[in-house]
Amino acid sequence: MPDTPIAPDAEPARLPAADEAPSLMSAAPAGDQPGERHSILDDESPRSPASPGEIFRVCTRLALQGFGGVLPIAQRELVERERWLTREQFLELLAIAQVMPGPNVVNLALIFGDRKFGWRGALAGLGGMLLLPLGVVLVLTVGYTRYASHPVVAGALRGMGAAAAGLIFSTGVKLLPALRRNVLGRASAFAFVALMFAGVVLAGVPLIWMLAVLGVAAYALAWKRLAP
Numbered sequence: 001m002p003d004t005p006i007a008p009d010a011e012p013a014r015l016p017a018a019d020e021a022p023s024l025m026s027a028a029p030a031g032d033q034p035g036e037r038h039s040i041l042d043d044e045s046p047r048s049p050a051s052p053g054e055i056f057r058v059c060t061r062l063a064l065q066g067f068g069g070v071l072p073i074a075q076r077e078l079v080e081r082e083r084w085l086t087r088e089q090f091l092e093l094l095a096i097a098q099v100m101p102g103p104n105v106v107n108l109a110l111i112f113g114d115r116k117f118g119w120r121g122a123l124a125g126l127g128g129m130l131l132l133p134l135g136v137v138l139v140l141t142v143g144y145t146r147y148a149s150h151p152v153v154a155g156a157l158r159g160m161g162a163a164a165a166g167l168i169f170s171t172g173v174k175l176l177p178a179l180r181r182n183v184l185g186r187a188s189a190f191a192f193v194a195l196m197f198a199g200v201v202l203a204g205v206p207l208i209w210m211l212a213v214l215g216v217a218a219y220a221l222a223w224k225r226l227a228p
Contacts, residue, residue: 046083052117052124058082059109059128064136070105072167075174085112088181099215105129183222192218
């Protein structure tokens with residue numbers, strides 16, 4: 001079969017530039033196909049832990065700082081300092097950890113470690129949150145039983161309680177922008193917050209019942225909006 005003649009003034013073929021539209025032959029990224037569900041947890045984070053040992057070290061460091069509440073420290077360490085999670089991913093993991101039995105931040109460390117290194121990462125996160133802090137708590141317990149009635153100790157504990165409330169409130173404010181990507185949307189998310197506050201704080205309904213009702217309702221609404 002004869003070759004097709006090429007005009008002398010024809011421009012040579014070239015590859016498309018980086019800022020040009022991709023070819024129709026290029027594959028679409030995974031998770032971007034129409035109708036396919038996408039999890040925020042599958043997004044790329046700025047960094048990733050190098051080993052289970054690094055997870056253990058960071059979890060130990062944040063647990064030892066958590067006097068009065070570990071949640072604000074966990075958000076600062078994992079999102080702002082280590083950059084292992086985005087704010088949206090931290091919020092997603094925290095939501096999962098809160099509906100599981102046990103301490104929220106311990107659950108979060110266990111889930112995060114499992115997603116990165118399987119059972120080894122889960123054990124590293126769990127050990128980092130519990131081993132050294134357990135020794136500190138035992139020492140403080142012995143001291144508290146001896147000096148609990150001292151006015152200085154009682155005043156210090158009241159002050160730590162107020163500081164912990166402020167830390168948790170500031171963490172909530174920092175995480176508010178992450179609701180922009182939440183499947184429920186800001187309006188629905190704030191509505192669930194208001195209903196939970198009214199039920200638990202104002203009406204005195206047990207938390208387990210509020211979680212059972214509002215949690216199932218939020219899950220059903222999110223599933224409906226994610227459905228193709």
